[in-house]
Amino acid sequence: MISIIDYGAGNLGSIANMLRKLGNPGIITSSADDIAKADKLILPGVGNFDYGMSKLQQSGLIEVLNDKVLNDKIPVLGICLGAQLMTKKSEEGKLPGLGWFDAEVKKFSFPADQINLRIPHMGWNYVTVQKQTLLTKDLPEESKYYFVHSYYIHANTPEDVMLTTNYYNDFASALNHDNIYALQFHPEKSHKYGLKIFQNFLSI
Amino acid sequence: MNLIRVIPTLLLKGEGLVKTQQFKNPVYIGDPINAVKIFNEKEVDELVLLDITATAEKRDPKYTWIGDIVSESFMPIGYGGGVKNIEQAKKLFDTGIEKLIINTASLNNELISSLAAIYGSQSIVVCIDVRKNLLGKYQVYTNAGTEKHKISPDIMAKTVVEAGAGEIIIQSIDREGTMKGYDLDLIKMVSEIVNVPVVASGGAGTQDHLREAIQIGGASSVTAGSMFVFKGKHRGILINYPTSNDLKNLFK
Numbered sequence: 001m002i003s004i005i006d007y008g009a010g011n012l013g014s015i016a017n018m019l020r021k022l023g024n025p026g027i028i029t030s031s032a033d034d035i036a037k038a039d040k041l042i043l044p045g046v047g048n049f050d051y052g053m054s055k056l057q058q059s060g061l062i063e064v065l066n067d068k069v070l071n072d073k074i075p076v077l078g079i080c081l082g083a084q085l086m087t088k089k090s091e092e093g094k095l096p097g098l099g100w101f102d103a104e105v106k107k108f109s110f111p112a113d114q115i116n117l118r119i120p121h122m123g124w125n126y127v128t129v130q131k132q133t134l135l136t137k138d139l140p141e142e143s144k145y146y147f148v149h150s151y152y153i154h155a156n157t158p159e160d161v162m163l164t165t166n167y168y169n170d171f172a173s174a175l176n177h178d179n180i181y182a183l184q185f186h187p188e189k190s191h192k193y194g195l196k197i198f199q200n201f202l203s204i
Numbered sequence: 205m206n207l208i209r210v211i212p213t214l215l216l217k218g219e220g221l222v223k224t225q226q227f228k229n230p231v232y233i234g235d236p237i238n239a240v241k242i243f244n245e246k247e248v249d250e251l252v253l254l255d256i257t258a259t260a261e262k263r264d265p266k267y268t269w270i271g272d273i274v275s276e277s278f279m280p281i282g283y284g285g286g287v288k289n290i291e292q293a294k295k296l297f298d299t300g301i302e303k304l305i306i307n308t309a310s311l312n313n314e315l316i317s318s319l320a321a322i323y324g325s326q327s328i329v330v331c332i333d334v335r336k337n338l339l340g341k342y343q344v345y346t347n348a349g350t351e352k353h354k355i356s357p358d359i360m361a362k363t364v365v366e367a368g369a370g371e372i373i374i375q376s377i378d379r380e381g382t383m384k385g386y387d388l389d390l391i392k393m394v395s396e397i398v399n400v401p402v403v404a405s406g407g408a409g410t411q412d413h414l415r416e417a418i419q420i421g422g423a424s425s426v427t428a429g430s431m432f433v434f435k436g437k438h439r440g441i442l443i444n445y446p447t448s449n450d451l452k453n454l455f456k
Contacts, residue, residue, distance in 0.1 A: 081324075120325065120371075123249070194278070
Protein backbone atom coordinates (compact mmCIF):
# COMPACT_ATOMS: atom_id res chain seq x y z
CA MET A 1 0.00 0.00 0.00
CA ILE A 2 1.19 3.50 -0.86
CA SER A 3 0.81 6.08 1.88
CA ILE A 4 0.50 9.71 0.84
CA ILE A 5 1.63 11.58 3.89
CA ASP A 6 -0.74 14.26 5.12
CA TYR A 7 1.06 16.63 7.47
CA GLY A 8 -1.02 19.68 6.65
CA ALA A 9 1.10 21.21 3.90
CA GLY A 10 0.02 19.73 0.66
CA ASN A 11 -2.32 19.30 -2.27
CA LEU A 12 -2.94 15.61 -1.83
CA GLY A 13 -6.15 15.26 -3.82
CA SER A 14 -4.51 15.54 -7.20
CA ILE A 15 -1.80 12.99 -6.30
CA ALA A 16 -4.44 10.53 -5.10
CA ASN A 17 -6.39 11.09 -8.31
CA MET A 18 -3.44 10.34 -10.52
CA LEU A 19 -2.69 7.15 -8.59
CA ARG A 20 -6.39 6.22 -8.82
CA LYS A 21 -6.19 6.66 -12.59
CA LEU A 22 -3.33 4.13 -12.54
CA GLY A 23 -5.47 1.72 -10.53
CA ASN A 24 -3.56 2.03 -7.26
CA PRO A 25 -5.12 4.84 -5.23
CA GLY A 26 -3.13 4.41 -2.03
CA ILE A 27 -4.24 6.16 1.14
CA ILE A 28 -3.91 9.72 2.34
CA THR A 29 -2.82 9.42 5.93
CA SER A 30 -1.34 11.19 8.93
CA SER A 31 -1.17 8.00 11.02
CA ALA A 32 2.17 6.54 12.11
CA ASP A 33 0.60 3.05 11.99
CA ASP A 34 -0.38 3.44 8.34
CA ILE A 35 3.09 4.66 7.49
CA ALA A 36 4.68 1.79 9.39
CA LYS A 37 2.66 -0.65 7.27
CA ALA A 38 3.27 1.14 3.95
CA ASP A 39 5.46 -0.37 1.25
CA LYS A 40 5.86 2.98 -0.52
CA LEU A 41 5.62 6.58 0.62
CA ILE A 42 4.86 9.88 -1.04
CA LEU A 43 5.88 13.06 0.76
CA PRO A 44 4.10 15.98 -0.90
CA GLY A 45 4.06 19.59 0.20
CA VAL A 46 3.68 23.16 -0.88
CA GLY A 47 4.75 26.34 0.84
CA ASN A 48 7.45 27.69 3.01
CA PHE A 49 10.31 25.43 4.22
CA ASP A 50 10.04 26.18 7.95
CA TYR A 51 6.25 25.97 7.83
CA GLY A 52 6.47 22.53 6.20
CA MET A 53 9.21 21.32 8.52
CA SER A 54 7.40 22.50 11.66
CA LYS A 55 4.18 20.87 10.42
CA LEU A 56 6.11 17.65 9.93
CA GLN A 57 7.60 17.93 13.43
CA GLN A 58 4.17 18.61 14.95
CA SER A 59 2.77 15.59 13.13
CA GLY A 60 5.13 13.39 15.14
CA LEU A 61 5.84 11.31 12.02
CA ILE A 62 9.53 12.02 11.55
CA GLU A 63 10.69 9.03 13.56
CA VAL A 64 8.59 6.50 11.65
CA LEU A 65 9.54 8.17 8.35
CA ASN A 66 13.24 7.94 9.14
CA ASP A 67 12.82 4.31 10.11
CA LYS A 68 10.92 3.33 6.95
CA VAL A 69 13.14 5.30 4.60
CA LEU A 70 16.60 4.86 6.11
CA ASN A 71 16.32 1.41 7.74
CA ASP A 72 13.64 -0.47 5.79
CA LYS A 73 14.62 1.42 2.64
CA ILE A 74 11.15 1.45 1.11
CA PRO A 75 10.77 3.66 -1.99
CA VAL A 76 9.83 7.22 -1.13
CA LEU A 77 8.90 10.04 -3.48
CA GLY A 78 9.18 13.67 -2.39
CA ILE A 79 7.31 16.28 -4.38
CA CYS A 80 8.07 20.00 -4.47
CA LEU A 81 8.41 21.18 -0.84
CA GLY A 82 8.36 17.51 0.16
CA ALA A 83 11.50 17.08 -1.96
CA GLN A 84 13.18 20.10 -0.40
CA LEU A 85 12.42 18.86 3.12
CA MET A 86 14.52 15.76 2.32
CA THR A 87 17.67 17.92 2.24
CA LYS A 88 19.79 19.17 5.12
CA LYS A 89 18.75 22.80 5.18
CA SER A 90 17.28 25.68 3.20
CA GLU A 91 18.08 29.33 2.70
CA GLU A 92 14.34 29.86 3.07
CA GLY A 93 14.33 28.94 6.74
CA LYS A 94 16.21 28.15 9.91
CA LEU A 95 14.97 24.66 10.73
CA PRO A 96 17.08 21.66 9.72
CA GLY A 97 15.62 19.41 7.03
CA LEU A 98 15.24 15.63 7.17
CA GLY A 99 18.78 15.26 5.83
CA TRP A 100 18.07 12.24 3.62
CA PHE A 101 20.10 13.86 0.84
CA ASP A 102 23.49 15.49 1.19
CA ALA A 103 21.98 18.59 -0.34
CA GLU A 104 20.77 22.05 0.53
CA VAL A 105 18.11 24.38 -0.77
CA LYS A 106 19.15 27.70 -2.26
CA LYS A 107 17.32 30.71 -3.56
CA PHE A 108 17.42 31.42 -7.28
CA SER A 109 19.42 34.50 -8.08
CA PHE A 110 20.08 35.97 -11.48
CA PRO A 111 22.16 38.86 -12.81
CA ALA A 112 20.27 42.15 -12.67
CA ASP A 113 20.20 42.45 -16.46
CA GLN A 114 18.23 39.21 -16.83
CA ILE A 115 14.88 40.96 -16.42
CA ASN A 116 12.95 38.20 -18.13
CA LEU A 117 13.97 35.62 -15.57
CA ARG A 118 11.22 35.80 -13.01
CA ILE A 119 11.26 34.32 -9.56
CA PRO A 120 9.44 32.06 -8.77
CA HIS A 121 10.31 29.76 -11.63
CA MET A 122 6.74 29.01 -12.56
CA GLY A 123 5.36 26.98 -15.38
CA TRP A 124 6.28 24.12 -17.68
CA ASN A 125 9.86 23.24 -18.35
CA TYR A 126 11.84 20.36 -19.81
CA VAL A 127 14.03 17.90 -17.97
CA THR A 128 17.26 16.20 -19.00
CA VAL A 129 18.02 12.78 -17.63
CA GLN A 130 21.41 12.78 -15.87
CA LYS A 131 21.04 9.42 -14.21
CA GLN A 132 18.74 6.66 -15.45
CA THR A 133 16.75 5.16 -12.60
CA LEU A 134 13.59 3.08 -12.33
CA LEU A 135 11.69 6.36 -12.00
CA THR A 136 12.97 7.80 -15.28
CA LYS A 137 12.40 4.63 -17.30
CA ASP A 138 10.87 5.28 -20.77
CA LEU A 139 9.96 8.90 -20.13
CA PRO A 140 8.28 10.34 -23.23
CA GLU A 141 10.44 12.43 -25.54
CA GLU A 142 10.61 16.11 -24.59
CA SER A 143 9.00 15.37 -21.24
CA LYS A 144 7.90 18.58 -19.58
CA TYR A 145 6.72 19.22 -16.07
CA TYR A 146 4.98 21.89 -14.08
CA PHE A 147 7.23 23.86 -11.72
CA VAL A 148 6.37 26.44 -9.08
CA HIS A 149 9.30 27.33 -6.83
CA SER A 150 11.59 30.15 -5.73
CA TYR A 151 14.23 27.85 -4.22
CA TYR A 152 16.07 24.95 -5.81
CA ILE A 153 17.96 21.95 -4.48
CA HIS A 154 21.73 21.98 -4.72
CA ALA A 155 23.15 18.46 -4.44
CA ASN A 156 26.52 18.24 -2.69
CA THR A 157 26.85 14.75 -4.13
CA PRO A 158 26.65 15.14 -7.93
CA GLU A 159 25.83 11.41 -8.34
CA ASP A 160 22.46 12.10 -6.67
CA VAL A 161 21.28 14.31 -9.53
CA MET A 162 18.67 12.38 -11.54
CA LEU A 163 17.17 15.15 -13.72
CA THR A 164 18.25 18.66 -14.51
CA THR A 165 16.26 21.59 -15.82
CA ASN A 166 17.52 24.85 -17.24
CA TYR A 167 16.42 28.14 -15.80
CA TYR A 168 19.28 30.50 -16.63
CA ASN A 169 21.52 27.80 -15.15
CA ASP A 170 20.95 24.07 -14.98
CA PHE A 171 19.60 23.02 -11.62
CA ALA A 172 18.72 19.63 -10.16
CA SER A 173 15.02 19.16 -10.83
CA ALA A 174 15.07 15.62 -9.44
CA LEU A 175 17.38 13.67 -7.15
CA ASN A 176 17.80 10.02 -6.34
CA HIS A 177 19.80 8.21 -3.73
CA ASP A 178 19.11 4.50 -3.17
CA ASN A 179 15.39 4.22 -2.43
CA ILE A 180 14.83 7.97 -2.12
CA TYR A 181 13.45 10.04 -5.00
CA ALA A 182 12.87 13.78 -4.92
CA LEU A 183 11.06 15.84 -7.56
CA GLN A 184 11.07 19.62 -7.60
CA PHE A 185 8.16 19.71 -10.05
CA HIS A 186 4.56 18.57 -9.73
CA PRO A 187 4.03 15.26 -11.57
CA GLU A 188 0.40 15.22 -10.43
CA LYS A 189 -0.18 18.37 -12.49
CA SER A 190 1.87 17.37 -15.51
CA HIS A 191 -0.53 15.33 -17.64
CA LYS A 192 0.87 12.18 -19.29
CA TYR A 193 4.45 13.07 -18.35
CA GLY A 194 3.60 13.04 -14.66
CA LEU A 195 1.42 9.97 -15.04
CA LYS A 196 4.44 8.12 -16.44
CA ILE A 197 6.51 9.00 -13.37
CA PHE A 198 3.81 7.73 -11.02
CA GLN A 199 3.49 4.60 -13.12
CA ASN A 200 7.23 4.05 -12.80
CA PHE A 201 7.10 4.69 -9.06
CA LEU A 202 4.31 2.12 -8.69
CA SER A 203 6.41 -0.50 -10.44
CA ILE A 204 9.59 0.02 -8.40
CA MET B 205 14.01 27.45 -21.34
CA ASN B 206 10.88 28.15 -19.43
CA LEU B 207 7.80 27.59 -21.56
CA ILE B 208 5.19 30.29 -21.88
CA ARG B 209 1.92 29.29 -20.25
CA VAL B 210 -1.32 29.70 -22.17
CA ILE B 211 -4.07 29.58 -19.59
CA PRO B 212 -7.82 29.24 -20.20
CA THR B 213 -9.87 31.23 -17.71
CA LEU B 214 -13.17 29.68 -16.69
CA LEU B 215 -15.82 31.78 -14.98
CA LEU B 216 -18.09 30.11 -12.45
CA LYS B 217 -21.56 31.47 -11.89
CA GLY B 218 -24.54 29.66 -10.39
CA GLU B 219 -24.10 25.97 -11.20
CA GLY B 220 -22.07 26.34 -14.35
CA LEU B 221 -19.56 28.14 -16.48
CA VAL B 222 -20.29 31.46 -18.12
CA LYS B 223 -18.46 33.90 -20.35
CA THR B 224 -18.88 37.64 -19.95
CA GLN B 225 -18.06 40.73 -22.00
CA GLN B 226 -16.56 43.67 -20.13
CA PHE B 227 -17.69 41.91 -16.94
CA LYS B 228 -21.33 41.97 -18.13
CA ASN B 229 -23.84 39.80 -19.98
CA PRO B 230 -22.86 36.32 -18.80
CA VAL B 231 -23.55 33.63 -21.39
CA TYR B 232 -23.90 30.03 -20.20
CA ILE B 233 -21.08 27.83 -21.51
CA GLY B 234 -21.52 24.49 -19.81
CA ASP B 235 -20.38 22.29 -16.99
CA PRO B 236 -16.94 22.98 -15.47
CA ILE B 237 -16.02 19.34 -14.85
CA ASN B 238 -16.75 18.51 -18.46
CA ALA B 239 -14.62 21.46 -19.56
CA VAL B 240 -11.74 20.34 -17.32
CA LYS B 241 -11.88 16.84 -18.83
CA ILE B 242 -11.61 18.30 -22.32
CA PHE B 243 -8.73 20.55 -21.27
CA ASN B 244 -7.00 17.48 -19.77
CA GLU B 245 -7.17 15.75 -23.13
CA LYS B 246 -5.75 18.83 -24.81
CA GLU B 247 -2.91 18.93 -22.27
CA VAL B 248 -3.58 22.49 -21.28
CA ASP B 249 -0.79 24.29 -19.39
CA GLU B 250 -2.85 25.58 -16.50
CA LEU B 251 -6.37 26.73 -15.67
CA VAL B 252 -7.76 29.77 -13.94
CA LEU B 253 -11.10 29.31 -12.21
CA LEU B 254 -12.92 32.43 -11.06
CA ASP B 255 -16.15 32.51 -9.08
CA ILE B 256 -17.38 35.87 -10.34
CA THR B 257 -20.28 36.33 -7.93
CA ALA B 258 -18.84 35.11 -4.61
CA THR B 259 -17.76 38.57 -3.42
CA ALA B 260 -20.98 40.29 -4.52
CA GLU B 261 -23.08 37.57 -2.88
CA LYS B 262 -20.95 37.91 0.28
CA ARG B 263 -20.48 34.16 0.52
CA ASP B 264 -17.66 31.66 0.89
CA PRO B 265 -16.12 29.92 -2.09
CA LYS B 266 -17.97 26.69 -2.97
CA TYR B 267 -15.28 24.41 -1.54
CA THR B 268 -16.84 21.04 -2.33
CA TRP B 269 -17.57 22.00 -5.91
CA ILE B 270 -14.08 23.42 -6.38
CA GLY B 271 -12.62 20.22 -4.93
CA ASP B 272 -14.65 18.16 -7.40
CA ILE B 273 -13.41 20.26 -10.30
CA VAL B 274 -9.77 20.22 -9.13
CA SER B 275 -9.84 16.46 -8.59
CA GLU B 276 -10.54 15.97 -12.30
CA SER B 277 -7.67 18.22 -13.30
CA PHE B 278 -4.21 16.93 -14.23
CA MET B 279 -3.04 20.47 -14.73
CA PRO B 280 -2.49 23.18 -12.17
CA ILE B 281 -5.45 25.33 -11.17
CA GLY B 282 -5.55 28.82 -9.76
CA TYR B 283 -8.78 29.74 -8.02
CA GLY B 284 -10.16 33.20 -7.29
CA GLY B 285 -13.42 34.55 -5.93
CA GLY B 286 -14.64 35.55 -2.48
CA VAL B 287 -11.38 34.96 -0.60
CA LYS B 288 -10.96 37.32 2.34
CA ASN B 289 -9.03 35.46 5.03
CA ILE B 290 -6.52 32.72 5.92
CA GLU B 291 -9.16 30.18 6.96
CA GLN B 292 -10.77 30.34 3.52
CA ALA B 293 -7.36 30.11 1.91
CA LYS B 294 -6.58 26.96 3.89
CA LYS B 295 -9.84 25.30 2.86
CA LEU B 296 -9.13 26.19 -0.77
CA PHE B 297 -5.58 24.83 -0.76
CA ASP B 298 -6.99 21.69 0.86
CA THR B 299 -9.20 21.24 -2.21
CA GLY B 300 -5.99 20.84 -4.23
CA ILE B 301 -5.67 24.16 -5.99
CA GLU B 302 -2.09 25.23 -6.75
CA LYS B 303 -2.65 28.95 -6.56
CA LEU B 304 -4.94 31.35 -4.87
CA ILE B 305 -6.02 34.40 -6.84
CA ILE B 306 -7.14 37.46 -4.95
CA ASN B 307 -8.63 40.66 -6.27
CA THR B 308 -10.87 42.49 -3.80
CA ALA B 309 -8.77 41.32 -0.84
CA SER B 310 -5.57 42.44 -2.55
CA LEU B 311 -5.94 45.86 -0.92
CA ASN B 312 -5.11 44.08 2.33
CA ASN B 313 -1.32 43.85 2.24
CA GLU B 314 -1.17 42.09 5.60
CA LEU B 315 -3.33 39.29 4.24
CA ILE B 316 -1.03 38.90 1.22
CA SER B 317 2.02 38.76 3.48
CA SER B 318 0.44 36.18 5.79
CA LEU B 319 -0.67 34.02 2.89
CA ALA B 320 2.79 34.21 1.29
CA ALA B 321 4.42 33.25 4.58
CA ILE B 322 2.29 30.10 4.84
CA TYR B 323 1.90 29.00 1.24
CA GLY B 324 4.90 30.63 -0.41
CA SER B 325 4.75 33.60 -2.78
CA GLN B 326 4.53 31.27 -5.77
CA SER B 327 1.01 30.28 -4.73
CA ILE B 328 -0.35 33.77 -4.18
CA VAL B 329 -1.58 35.55 -7.28
CA VAL B 330 -3.09 39.01 -7.41
CA CYS B 331 -5.49 39.78 -10.23
CA ILE B 332 -5.54 43.50 -10.96
CA ASP B 333 -8.66 44.59 -12.86
CA VAL B 334 -8.27 47.84 -14.75
CA ARG B 335 -10.46 50.27 -16.69
CA LYS B 336 -9.34 53.28 -18.67
CA ASN B 337 -11.16 56.44 -17.61
CA LEU B 338 -12.37 59.17 -19.98
CA LEU B 339 -9.01 60.90 -19.77
CA GLY B 340 -7.26 57.70 -20.82
CA LYS B 341 -5.84 57.04 -17.35
CA TYR B 342 -5.75 53.51 -16.00
CA GLN B 343 -7.69 52.88 -12.80
CA VAL B 344 -7.79 49.82 -10.59
CA TYR B 345 -11.13 48.21 -9.76
CA THR B 346 -12.16 45.53 -7.29
CA ASN B 347 -15.42 43.73 -6.42
CA ALA B 348 -15.85 42.36 -9.93
CA GLY B 349 -15.28 45.77 -11.46
CA THR B 350 -17.77 47.66 -9.31
CA GLU B 351 -15.44 49.50 -6.93
CA LYS B 352 -12.96 52.06 -8.18
CA HIS B 353 -9.66 52.91 -6.50
CA LYS B 354 -7.32 55.85 -6.83
CA ILE B 355 -4.20 53.71 -7.18
CA SER B 356 -2.67 53.12 -10.62
CA PRO B 357 -2.06 49.54 -11.84
CA ASP B 358 1.74 49.76 -11.78
CA ILE B 359 1.87 51.06 -8.21
CA MET B 360 -0.72 48.48 -7.19
CA ALA B 361 1.40 45.71 -8.74
CA LYS B 362 4.55 46.93 -7.04
CA THR B 363 2.78 47.15 -3.68
CA VAL B 364 1.30 43.65 -3.76
CA VAL B 365 4.58 42.11 -4.94
CA GLU B 366 6.41 43.80 -2.08
CA ALA B 367 3.77 42.38 0.24
CA GLY B 368 4.46 38.88 -1.08
CA ALA B 369 2.41 38.18 -4.21
CA GLY B 370 4.27 35.85 -6.57
CA GLU B 371 2.34 36.47 -9.76
CA ILE B 372 0.21 39.23 -11.24
CA ILE B 373 -2.71 38.77 -13.60
CA ILE B 374 -3.25 42.10 -15.28
CA GLN B 375 -6.75 42.29 -16.71
CA SER B 376 -8.31 44.96 -18.87
CA ILE B 377 -12.04 45.13 -18.09
CA ASP B 378 -12.55 47.20 -21.25
CA ARG B 379 -11.15 44.40 -23.40
CA GLU B 380 -12.54 41.41 -21.47
CA GLY B 381 -14.61 39.17 -23.74
CA THR B 382 -14.18 41.46 -26.76
CA MET B 383 -11.62 39.25 -28.53
CA LYS B 384 -10.06 42.41 -29.99
CA GLY B 385 -6.62 41.92 -28.50
CA TYR B 386 -4.95 42.67 -25.19
CA ASP B 387 -4.30 46.18 -23.91
CA LEU B 388 -0.59 46.00 -24.60
CA ASP B 389 0.25 49.36 -23.01
CA LEU B 390 -1.33 48.23 -19.77
CA ILE B 391 0.52 44.92 -19.82
CA LYS B 392 3.80 46.67 -20.54
CA MET B 393 3.23 49.15 -17.73
CA VAL B 394 2.94 46.34 -15.20
CA SER B 395 5.45 43.84 -16.57
CA GLU B 396 8.17 46.50 -16.59
CA ILE B 397 7.76 47.35 -12.93
CA VAL B 398 7.65 43.95 -11.20
CA ASN B 399 10.00 40.97 -11.36
CA VAL B 400 7.39 38.27 -10.74
CA PRO B 401 5.56 36.56 -13.62
CA VAL B 402 2.92 38.76 -15.23
CA VAL B 403 -0.05 37.13 -16.95
CA ALA B 404 -1.85 39.15 -19.62
CA SER B 405 -5.63 39.00 -19.43
CA GLY B 406 -8.59 40.51 -21.24
CA GLY B 407 -9.20 40.67 -24.97
CA ALA B 408 -7.48 37.71 -26.62
CA GLY B 409 -9.22 36.57 -29.77
CA THR B 410 -6.46 35.08 -31.91
CA GLN B 411 -3.14 33.30 -31.48
CA ASP B 412 -1.44 36.47 -32.73
CA HIS B 413 -2.89 38.32 -29.77
CA LEU B 414 -1.25 35.80 -27.46
CA ARG B 415 2.10 36.35 -29.12
CA GLU B 416 1.78 40.14 -28.93
CA ALA B 417 1.20 40.04 -25.18
CA ILE B 418 4.49 38.20 -24.75
CA GLN B 419 6.64 39.86 -27.40
CA ILE B 420 5.32 43.44 -27.19
CA GLY B 421 3.67 43.57 -23.78
CA GLY B 422 6.48 41.72 -22.02
CA ALA B 423 4.08 39.34 -20.23
CA SER B 424 5.42 35.98 -19.02
CA SER B 425 2.19 34.16 -19.80
CA VAL B 426 -1.25 34.75 -21.20
CA THR B 427 -4.79 33.88 -20.26
CA ALA B 428 -7.92 33.94 -22.37
CA GLY B 429 -11.57 33.02 -21.98
CA SER B 430 -13.68 33.55 -25.11
CA MET B 431 -10.99 32.27 -27.43
CA PHE B 432 -11.01 28.84 -25.78
CA VAL B 433 -14.77 28.42 -25.41
CA PHE B 434 -16.14 29.99 -28.59
CA LYS B 435 -15.54 29.09 -32.20
CA GLY B 436 -16.31 31.21 -35.27
CA LYS B 437 -17.91 34.61 -35.65
CA HIS B 438 -21.24 33.42 -34.30
CA ARG B 439 -19.52 32.48 -31.08
CA GLY B 440 -20.69 28.88 -31.14
CA ILE B 441 -19.70 27.11 -27.95
CA LEU B 442 -16.77 24.78 -28.55
CA ILE B 443 -14.03 24.15 -26.05
CA ASN B 444 -10.75 24.36 -27.91
CA TYR B 445 -7.04 24.91 -27.36
CA PRO B 446 -4.00 25.21 -29.63
CA THR B 447 -1.88 22.09 -30.15
CA SER B 448 1.50 22.03 -28.43
CA ASN B 449 3.14 22.33 -31.86
CA ASP B 450 1.08 25.45 -32.63
CA LEU B 451 2.17 26.97 -29.35
CA LYS B 452 5.80 26.05 -29.87
CA ASN B 453 5.82 27.80 -33.26
CA LEU B 454 3.82 30.73 -31.98
CA PHE B 455 6.33 31.81 -29.36
CA LYS B 456 9.48 30.84 -31.26
